[in-house]
Amino acid sequence: MSRTANPYVPYKVRIEKVTVENDERDLKTFRLAFCDPSDGAAFSHRCGQFAMLHVPGAGEIPIGIASSPLDKGYVEFTVKRYPTGSVTTALHDLSDGDTIGLRGPLGNGFPLDALKGKNLLVVGGGFAFTTLRAAIRYLLHDSVRKDYGDITIIYGARSPGELLYKQELAEWQKRSDVQTHITVDKGDASWKGREGFVPAVVSQVAPSPANAHCIVCGPPIMLKFTMPPLLTLGFAPEAIITSQERRMSCGIGKCGRCNIGPKYVCKDGPVFTYAQMMEMEKRGE
């Protein structure tokens, strides 16, 4: 039986580069390269998909893919370390040259092909910004940008030091073909940017819902308070696209762990519209 026929066996990947993203030093971006180049050629993902990262001896975790499909030769994942998370802790202890396992890509991803010609509002909060970063890198690529209308980014973090991908954020802010609004809950002495929570910034920036879709990812509390302003602006629940997280074991719809109502986050998601989310949750989840 070939490995591809066995969905439980990971690809072997090497850590090429580890970037510490925040002041707390609990968010790191791992750049991974496939040890067998043919595995890399077989691995073709869409923005918004995830993969299982396997640290031998510690276990596996589902993590959203943070790099764009157009970033060739590597795949990136930004992982938050939790003191209570044995796999995230083990992964954070690794460094350049170490090898781990990778299964995927898994899940559906953002429907970017179907959104061609649309204006896009991308709203992110905290470290849920990772798959949005994949989407933004893709959308702003020279070969792709012309396929979409206006692009507006709203991204918030607790403090300036907790913002991910700081260098890229600065580059996006310089571009004229994308409106980038960065906000922090509370700034510090050197912070000259916006202060305030993401939902309030959405109302202030007030992008038009005309011919537009919104992709929004963030912690549950942010999502809860961002939906009302989006609806008030006129975005339909079908035009609000979000991504869900749940604990997973298999990632392929069998282990029975990650469902929200009748849908499995791993195989039916992780990307759902807000309209779908409301339908899934109506039976109590």
Added chain:
Amino acid sequence: MATVALDRKNSKKLTAALLRLGRVRGPVKDETGVVLGDLTSKSDPVLEYQNFTLPAKREFFPQCEAVAKFEGDNVREAADGDRAAVVFGIRPCDALALSHVERVFCDEKYADPYFRGRRDAALVISLACDKAGPSCFCTSAGGGPASAKGADILSSNIGTALLFDSVTAKGESFLKKNKGLFRKPTAAELTKREKQAADVSRRMKAVDTAAAVKSLAAGRPAAFWEGISETCLSCGACTFLCPTCHCFDLRDDIGTGARLRVHDACMFATFVTEASGHNPRARKGERMRQRVMHKFSYAPENYDTVFCVGCGRCVEACPSNIDIRETLAGVTE
């Protein structure tokens, strides 16, 4: 292919024919009662029992198995475990449950190689029920005492003889290859089998599963779930004994270098607890809702059938006497 018969006095010949296929799992006696064990040439299969305490899913989805092995930083797939060539004597409820689990494990996108391998390797011969247990309600859960679905061959014990019907091509092939073992059943034997199944069905208390499914599609308030789960001990006995429950965890065993798949249960408090400590189903009521909704609302929506076969094991094993039949009656009240 028409029904064939085998006199009980010749049942050892059947065992011999089955053993020619390889390892045979069938009903044997041990200190706990009649269990699914290895049949040998000396065994005369025991045919008088209500049901096995443990569900037959374990033959195809063991409680613990390796799905991958890692040596240093190399990971490869695990070798196939010891596969049975024949699984004989499982009840129709367990065979039906097997067909449900197969739909989850072998969907259009990902076929679980371990489940697939075991199911493909095995000839499943189910044994129709000749009596109903006090907690049985298969006729209200898509099955029946002589339901054939999920088996390759359905057999029936009518006392002096066993009757066999092929269900799949694999089953038919076995019966044809061994036609020397069998004779044509008499009209009286066929009538007796019919009557036996009808008698068993009659003795089961009906549960209005369809009404419950309809009611659950609209959801039930949190207070309902809190109420029925009040006495639940979160022990997971119901899920481990359920022939359709298929939840599992994958974990690394450092000692053997194996990536293990182990049975897990949605009734356990930390089943969905995330690394951050967030637990989407922190309350017992939420976990009870998950178990009941999965079987009687999500499965009907995704697979067009309830993921309960009415075997009654959860009813008998629950230390708090939580009875799924009462729960189902309760949702329509």
